[in-house]
Amino acid sequence: MKLKLISSLFFLFIQFAAFADANIIKGKVVDAKTNETLIGAVVSVPDLHISVATSANGEFVLRSVPSTGKYVVQVQYVSYKTITQTVDFASATPLLFAMQASVVEAHEVVITGTPITAGSRSNSTSATVVGKEQLQGSSTNLIDALARQVPGFSQITTSQAISKPVIRGLSYNRVVTLNDGVKQQGQQFGDEHGIEIDQFQAERVEVLRGAASLMYGSDALGGVINIIDPPSPAEGTVKGEVLSNYSTNSGLINTSLMLTGNENGFVWRGRGTYQNAHSYNTPAGYFQNSGFNQTDVNGMLGVNKAWGYSHLNFSYFKTNIGFFDAEPGDNLYSNTTSRTLDYPKQDIRHYKLAWNNNFIFGGSSLKLDLGFQKNQRRELEDNPSPVLFFDLNTYSLDAKYYMHEFDGWHPVIGLSASLGHSVNKGVELLVPAYDEYSTGAFGYIKKVWDKNTFSAGLRVDYIQNKGKQQFVDGEEVFTGFDNKFGNLSGALGYTHAFNDALSFKANAGTAFRAPNPAELGSNGVHEGTNRYEIGNGSLAPERSYQADATLEYGSGFVTGSFGIYENYIHNYIYASNTNNEQITVIDPTTNQPRSYDAYRYGQVNANLYGFEGNLTLHPVAFLHFExxxxxxxxxxxxxxxxxxxxxxxxxxxxxRFEPKVKGLSDFYLSAGIDNYFKQTRIDATFETPADGYTLLNAGVGATFKLGAQPLKIYVSGNNLTNKRYYDALSRLRPGRYSQEDPTFGVYNPGRNITFGFYLPFGTK
Structure with missing residues (x-):
């Protein structure tokens, strides 16, 4: 009955929206100083998922767009300052964008992951946007690529294939990853569980720092990673790209092919990606069985019309990751570069359907995102039958209604709901089978006047976690639990643009995170961490009180930002080993007893504060010091x-040195130094201090012409001195879960050279 009701409402919206009048927006892009037309400038409307390039005379046409409403339009062109402007589509006057030549192309960018799409200068959330080219380097996964680009962002790593995002010191279920408008669900509680998303599918990634619970509910305590797929191309065109690279350290091969098209508003896109690597090399040798292989297929089918858009996105992600089940004193390194994975290993599969819709009603609109995900995580000990097997199905709904703007006020109301159902299909047990229900609603309003913006919002949430009782051989393993959590969150934001170069933004608010089923009901050996975890069914939700402020400057030869933040968290949840408690269990593969440190989940009050920023100097137009x-x-x-x-x-x-070279475009030479300081502020119950280290990196690249098609070729090098080091957040470093033998640890990767190319193409 519920499905029938939802279907009826959906088709009612389509029929009502179908009466929307089609509209054509025309315009031109020129040089602000010389008035010369700019060929190939990219004009995009993020809220409509469309993008076009200017023709030989600098003109562009946006077809089948709404005839009413105001939308943020972004114009980008190499060596020119990006333009972000709100345009009233009801106006019949052709648009004219006059772009200013600048060594800083993207000081002002569009942010879509907040309640209202806006330029970064009028958006109070601290955000960094990472583009496609920055995601194509020598990284091994999406999170690894972001950690090298975004201030305040880092990663907890396990070998080369697994990276968990950390934003302002918060990770696990405190950071939300969003793709196709749907929150990624895939056992975020685990140390050795990565993000199941193809790093090459993103057109760009927005990293929102600070609490985002107002829009995304529980788990967005630390921030949001918003992955944005490529927009639909102009009508009557087919576009595509092929890219590949090879890294010497682990023999990593990345290859990805994408095609997308638009025929009279019917849009489609398909991508296939394959990655394969053998064990990675450290200055002490190859770390045993640390290779991986990964296959990803994703695509989209949909329509873009005057009434909005409706897109069905789908993806299949599969990765196999090798592990070395080492004991203190074992030889960790070898000289083998075989791409065949030994046991133990992981087999991870993630299936996703996301139905994204934007229905436009005059000056109002309704965004509706429906999602289904299946996450299957298998851990294999010594044969193809998994000893541990999580199977999680998640259904989600997210709706936001944007009311008509009046006198500078922009109101939004939203509703979200999700259902998660997880079962255990393996013989080893860690987390009980569970059902998770959540619902939430929020109201948000933004006021724009002069050079100021003010925003405020409230959200209410209800979450229920039901863990199921389970017996094995007559002995109770999981007692079961039924926890209900309610919450009220609020946020305030303010921005002020002093002039075209200097702006200020600030936020204050409260947010929450409900305990996850692993924290509530774990009772077993977590093989990836070599510890016995014990949940606590009486945990209370985390409550966060945080504030931040950022000053941004961008003009001429200096751009930068500096921000400070503080986040006080009441009832912060984490597992710890007290009194050196140990539990002995029978290993199912050897049938021998084995002892593990026992880690119990508890709660404390925590305070996190710090600063972050960036500074780029351009003493001359062809030299950048970032x-x-x-x-x-x-x-x-x-x-x-x-x-x-x-x-x-x-x-x-x-x-970064960018001289003009005849016959080449976008030529550059770069050299970099990464300075990681000592980390002596550690939890001594299971950590040891980490020394500081410095890494030397370099790169060179250029774009050639193959007929009318550009071909980008690049070479990049990391850790060129082949330095031995342990990163503070590497799970393989000495002292992490293995204090009884401080020599037990694996170095981070040594020298790595990556060779790659990127070839975009298109046709009418």
Whole structure:
């Protein structure tokens, strides 16, 4: 009955929206100083998922767009300052965008992952946008690529294939990953569980720092990673790209092919990606069985019309990851470069359907996102039959209604709901089978006047977690639980543009995170961490109180930002080993007893604060000196000691030289130094201090012409001095879960050279 009701409402919206009048928006892009037309400038409307390029005379046409309403339009062109402008589509006057030549192309960018799409200068959320080219380098996964680009962002790593995002010291279920408008659900509680998304499918990624619970509910305590797929091309065109690279350290081969088209508003896209790597090389040798292979297929079918758009996105992600089940004293390294994975290993599969819709009603609109995900995580010990097998199905709904703007006020109301159903299909048990229900609603309003914006919002949530009782051989393994959590969140934001170069933004608010089923009901050996985890069914939700402020500057030869933040979290949840407690179990593969440190979930009050920023100097137009920095200090206030798994302070410096070379475009030479400082503020119950280190990097690249098609070729090098080091957040470093033998640890990757190319193409 519920499905029938939802279907009826959906088709009613389509029929009503179908009466929307089709409209054509025309315009031109020119040089602001010379008035010369700019050929190939990209004009996009993010809220409509469309993009066109200017013709030989600098003109563009946006077809089948709404005849009413105001939309943010972004115009981009190489060596020119990006334009972000709100346009009234009801106006019949052709648009004229006059672009200013600048060594800084994207000081002002569009942010879509907040309640209302807007330029970064009028958006109070601290955000960094990472483009497609920045995701194509020598990284091994999406999170690894972002960690090298975004201040305040780092990663918890397990070998080369698994990276968990960390934003301002918060990770696991405190960071939301969003793709196709749907929250990624895939066992985020686990240390060795990565993000099941193809790093090459993104057109760009927005990293929102700070609480985003107002829009996304529980789990968005630390921030949001919003992955945005390519927009639909202009009507009557087919576009595509092929890219590939090879890395010497682990023999990593990346290959990805994409095609997309638009025929009279019927749009489609398909992509296939394959990655394969053998064990990675450290200065001490190849770390045993650390290779991986990964296959991803994703695509979209939909329509773009005057009434809005409706897109069905689908993806299949499969990865196999090798592990070395080492004991203290084992030889960790070998000289083998075989691409055949030995046991133990992981077999991870993620299936997803996302139905994204935007229905436009005059000056109002309704965005509706429906999602289904199946996440299957198998851990194999010594044969193809998994000993541990999580199978999670998640259904989700997210709706936002944007009311008609009046006198500078922009109101939005939203509703979300999800249902998660997880079962255990393996012989080893860690987390009970569970059902998770959540519903939430929010109201948000934004006021724009002069050079100021003010925003405020409230959200209410209800979450229920039901863990199922389970017996094995007559012995109770899981007692079961039924927890209900309610919450009220609020947020305030303010921005002020002093002039075209200087702006200020600030936020304050409260947010929450409900305990996840692993924290509530774990009772078993977590093989990836070599510890016995015990949940706590009486955990209360985390409550966050945080504020941040950022000053941004961008003009001429200097651009940069500096921000400070503080986040006090009441009832912060984490697992710890107290009194050196150990539990002995019978290993199912050897039938021998084995002892593990026992980690019990508990709660403390925590305070995290720090600063982050970037500074880029352009002494001359062809020289760029780029710098990013961040530092987080985190304290366990209840026991007066540091929190665990907090990144060390880091300073990235890159000098980029872009001379004009005849016959080439976008030629560059770069050299960089990554400075990671000591991390002595550690939780001594299972961490040891991490030394600081410095890495030397370099790169060179250029774009050639193959007829009318550009071909980008690049070479990049990381850790060129082949330095031995342990990253503070590497799960394989000494002292992490293995204090009984401080020599037990694996170095991070040594020298790595990556060779790659990128070839975009298109046709009418």
């Amino acid at each position: 710098n990013t920095f961040s530092y987080t200090r985190a304290q366990n206030e209840s026991f007066d000691r540091p929190l665990p798994l907090i990144p060390a302070g880091v300073l990235h410096n890159t000098l």
